[in-house]
Amino acid sequence: MLRTRWLAPTAPMNIAVYVTWGVVALQPLLGAARGTLSLTGPTAVGLVALLSTVPLWWWRTRCSGGQSRAALLLVGLQALAVLCACWGLRNGAIPILLIIVAAQLGALCPMRRVAGLMLPVNLALLLILAQRWGWSDAVQSVLSTAAFQTFAALMTAYAHRAEDARDDMLRINGELLATRQLLLESTRGEERLRLSRELHDVVGHKLTALNLLLRLQARDNGRTPALDDCERLAGELLADVRGVVSTLREHDGIDLHGALQALVPAIPEPRVVLDLAPRVRVTGLAQAQTLLRCAQEGLTNAMRHSGAERVTIQLREADGGVVLEVDDDGTARALPTPGNGLRGMRERVEAVDGRLDFTLRAGGGLGLRVWLPQAVAA
Template sequence: MRRRPLFLPVAVAVIQVMGTHMASWRQGAELSAAAVLLLLAGPAILVFRRRAPGLTAAGCAAVALGYVAAGFPAGPFAVSMAIALVLALVSGARWWAWGSAAAFAAGAAILFLLRGEPQLIGLLWLAVVLLGGELARAGRMRRVERHRAEAEQLKHQADQERLVIARDIHDVVAHSLSMINVQASVALHLAERDPDPAKLLETLANIKAGSAQSLSEVRQVLSVLRQDAPRIPSQRLEQLPELLARLTSLQTHYSAPQGEPVWVDEKVENTIYRVVQESLTNVVRHAKASRVEVAVQLTETRAQVSVADDGIGLRGALEGNGLRGLRERVQALGGTVDLGPGNLPGSTPGTCITALIPAPRASQEAS
């Protein structure tokens, strides 16, 4: 919308000139040219109300006091001053507004006393104007604070969404590339040492299927950026066997949950899936394992997922971005993540990642 800075001064000028003219006519007096000039001077100063609200209030107060000092007929000659005082208060120029009002009141009171005119009670309208201006200023500050809080909340939500998307992209890409790397290594080994084309074709087919699934998941995550997909990618518990099936280089075992409580929603399932996915990625990339076991348990009070392998163990390794992102996912639901030895029967210590996610009611009672 285009601003019309002259609309207010023109409207005030019409009110002051026409209103004072009618008031003087009723009083049996006439407006002189000097009176009209003063009635127009105040509205003219209002043109600068946005650039210098404090000086505008002072200028309008000086013009109004000059009108009183000249002894011109009474009327709505101080409308421009009242508006300037309110605008100065709302814009934050409080000292200018209160000082200008005090100067006008003092000057007008002295003039009325010297003339013996009983019009001091008429100065009470200044207090009403200043009080209205202070109330308008307080309301403006509340609106500004509310808008600032809303903007911070929107920024926080946007930051959280970007963090979720970043974690999803990391989990999908890291896992997919690790699986493709393993399958490609198997294919290379077969091509060099095993002339059986059937095994080589099977490995290449696994690479093709795994890459196709990975591309689908990456597109699903990136579609969130176009806002044409749900904010939570739909990775469900029934997809875990398919995820494990891609690990053709490892012996895998999956203990599926017995039933699914009502509180386990899509967000919880997606978090469990990502925990398993990131854990399997670390097994493939770092564990040098031959066997991995995944177990998911769901009760009315909590969800537990554990991924154990028979690899070389942690050996003092520091947590990378994947594990940090995994912890952030689980902690966002009020849960915890623990790392320890795998303790698979008849194996080396290995590594076990265990994530616990409490049910919402259980989480509230614990807090």
């Protein structure tokens, strides 16, 4: 599950939750301040339970992003706290908080599971309200509350799916842009190579032949100012052609900078930092595709599974080859279990005689390192 910005403790939805609990808790707090609230045992338990729901919600938001069991446990504690508050405090607004509990479950579970989890909670609420108001009023109140719970859970589930779909769309769009950039760079590289060969093999050779003919003409018929100028111009032109060929040869290979920059999706978390050596190039399209796919897989895994806030992608030359490193500051404490994505990545790297390694960072997080041979030094 991708981390989403609205699950942060300071997100607008969470601020609205804090306000809701504050308003619901205001009446018993004011009653306690005026002395009109009798702090019996059940009342004290209810007041403490009501006030405990805000820190429970805050801890719930901190557990988002992969720790679903801990988040479900905290949601269950919130529901228990709300039921205790309903039992101890005679405040008809307290069942509203179960709507917030259902909204959280809508982001964590499928709707069938939400219904199964909320059913015993609502039955317990029915028993509590029936002792106070009678069965008729209690059933009516619980049914209306359950309807709002369903609405809140559905809205949260759809919002969560929409944000996940948006993040997936941005990621896929970034991958398509990166692939297009790589193909464009490959086409430009092939065109530079063709031009450099044509200049060297055709223009360069003909200028060399022209220079030799001018020297033979000067030897056989004597040197003249016009002949000397022609020989000088032919020599300068040949030097210029060789300079152009050398400049084109400096840019042999494929530049991955544009493709890696296009790969970074425009989403707030995790923050992606690119550290790309300015003149690193790879020899062919197969090597470039391998490095790009490894960067893509590493970034996707960091977004989906690590809970990282920062991902660093580094490209440099080392050990006679090109090195790509993807590091995150997530919560990984063990090396990943090879799945289809990791196995496919390793197969790609080994197909071009490269090496793939995973390391654990000292402060938490996972590092991916890919080395490919045949780096082209600019």
